[in-house]
Amino acid sequence: MSNIKNQKFVGLDLSLNSSGIILINDNGHILDYLSFTGNKKIITPKTISLFSINKAKDNYFKKIEFVVDNILKFINKHLPDYIFIEGFSFGSNSRSVTSLAELQGSIKYNLNKLNISWKSFPPSTVKKFITGNGHAQKEDVKEACIKINEESKILHNFDLFDAYACSLLGLFDIVYGHQIYEDFFKKISDNDN
Numbered sequence: 001m002s003n004i005k006n007q008k009f010v011g012l013d014l015s016l017n018s019s020g021i022i023l024i025n026d027n028g029h030i031l032d033y034l035s036f037t038g039n040k041k042i043i044t045p046k047t048i049s050l051f052s053i054n055k056a057k058d059n060y061f062k063k064i065e066f067v068v069d070n071i072l073k074f075i076n077k078h079l080p081d082y083i084f085i086e087g088f089s090f091g092s093n094s095r096s097v098t099s100l101a102e103l104q105g106s107i108k109y110n111l112n113k114l115n116i117s118w119k120s121f122p123p124s125t126v127k128k129f130i131t132g133n134g135h136a137q138k139e140d141v142k143e144a145c146i147k148i149n150e151e152s153k154i155l156h157n158f159d160l161f162d163a164y165a166c167s168l169l170g171l172f173d174i175v176y177g178h179q180i181y182e183d184f185f186k187k188i189s190d191n192d193n
Contacts, residue, residue: 004175007081011167012071013159014085014107016063016099017050020159021071023078024167026175030151034074035160036067044156060099068106075116083111083118084170086126086162121169123162129172130165141165 004026013020022033033046040051048070053063075083085107088100104120111118124134131144138158145152145161148168155161 004081004171008078009167009171010075010078010080010083011163011165011170012083012085012107013162013166014067014100014103015096015159016060016067016103018157018159019067019071020155020157020161020163021074022155022160022163022167023074023080024164024171026171028149028168028171030149030154030164032074032078033155033160033163034070035157036070037157046156064099064103064106067103068110071107072110072114075111075114080116082170082174083116084166084173085118085120086166087120087122089123119170119173121166126162126166126169129169138162 007026008031009024009026011020011022011024017036017038019036020033021035023031025031034048035046036048036050037043038050040049043049050063050066053059053066085104088097088104108118108120127136127141128134130136130148131140133140136144138161142155142158142161145155145164145168152161152164155164
């Protein structure tokens with residue numbers, strides 16, 4: 001079992017249209033979060049709009065740069081010890097896999113330059129960890145996160161719940177390795193009291 005006292009962890013659910021990024025502590029509690037959206041009607045203080053970039057011509061690389069720059073600002077602000085990234089699903093269409101691979105490649109390149117440790121997990125592994133079902137739907141992930149930690153109700157979209165689930169999986173992977181998931185979730189709920 002690793003000693004991670006007072007460490008911080010980031011979970012990332014990346015896409016060009018709606019990314020989620022979350023910061024948790026060594027007990028799995030949410031410290032900060034941020035999301036991106038192309039929908040101008042879903043703006044909150046913790047949401048960055050991609051609406052103006054979506055309207056611009058030749059916006060593809062501008063959007064990658066914008067998302068990467070804002071994620072790096074979040075990371076540099078909090079200086080996490082580890083970053084956990086939900087990988088891409090190979091069942092997706094080739095266009096979305098290509099854009100996600102380019103976005104993730106840009107993030108991973110920058111994390112390596114900053115000497116920040118990161119690990120990527122397939123979406124099915126994140127879903128299996130958090131819900132018990134590797135084919136769970138987004139709503140199932142949300143419900144499981146709230147059941148594990150009531151404070152996650154503050155999260156306002158599925159991308160943030162996916163990022164939270166990914167960060168919990170990463171934390172579990174570092175701390176508990178071989179122990180069963182229930183021990184990890186019991187530790188989180190015990191710390192709520």
